[in-house]
Amino acid sequence: MAIEIIVFSGATHRPSKTTTLLQALASECKKIPEGGFNISTFDLLDVGLEFGAAINRDELSSKARAIIDAVEIADGLIVGSPVYKGAYSGLFKHFFDFVDPLALLRKPVCLAACGGGHRHALVVEQFLRPLFGFFGALTVPTSVYAADSDFHQYRLCESGVTERVAQAAFEFTHLVRSQF
Numbered sequence: 001m002a003i004e005i006i007v008f009s010g011a012t013h014r015p016s017k018t019t020t021l022l023q024a025l026a027s028e029c030k031k032i033p034e035g036g037f038n039i040s041t042f043d044l045l046d047v048g049l050e051f052g053a054a055i056n057r058d059e060l061s062s063k064a065r066a067i068i069d070a071v072e073i074a075d076g077l078i079v080g081s082p083v084y085k086g087a088y089s090g091l092f093k094h095f096f097d098f099v100d101p102l103a104l105l106r107k108p109v110c111l112a113a114c115g116g117g118h119r120h121a122l123v124v125e126q127f128l129r130p131l132f133g134f135f136g137a138l139t140v141p142t143s144v145y146a147a148d149s150d151f152h153q154y155r156l157c158e159s160g161v162t163e164r165v166a167q168a169a170f171e172f173t174h175l176v177r178s179q180f
């Protein structure tokens, strides 16, 4: 049985450093021999930016609902947001406001964020981890933060970040597999 992993990026444009970072995490997970993961990636453009005007779930497009459903039933999530004004972006939070409060209970979640510099490197700990704590998710101990200077032409080029990506992917993979 394939283990379904959803990568969800709070990016609103392509290419995106946030999506690149999340894809690096997904690639590391695929390298781990006992992984056996089926990984699908979505960003806010897949959801459709018009979802920002929706308040109730029944106002969402079918594609937005399908992605929320995929997040809710996944065996594990790899999620990340660009840093906007010292926190996750408003649209990233708006997406998770539609997720059923019980759907992520005990679900392994790997956390990442990208900011312009290193000043907001704790955004993952101060904003993302508490959000997924609300859901009762099992967040991976190692989180990953990257600044714009850690990329060259939308490719990760900083070895410290790459090492954290490998460590986070290792922890995530084992956490997901421990659920089966």
Ligand SMILES: Cc1cc2nc3c(=O)[nH]c(=O)nc-3n(C[C@H](O)[C@H](O)[C@H](O)COP(=O)(O)O)c2cc1C
Pocket: 011, 012, 015, 016, 017, 018, 019, 082, 083, 084, 085, 086, 087, 114, 115, 116, 117, 118, 119, 120, 147, 148
């Ligand atoms: C509206 C807006 C607000 C931002 N606020 C911050 C911030 O508070 N701190 C920070 O480090 N970077 C901030 N940034 C920079 C982005 O987080 C950074 O460039 C990030 O790498 C973008 O990722 P992306 O390529 O996935 O969009 C902001 C960018 C925008 C557009």
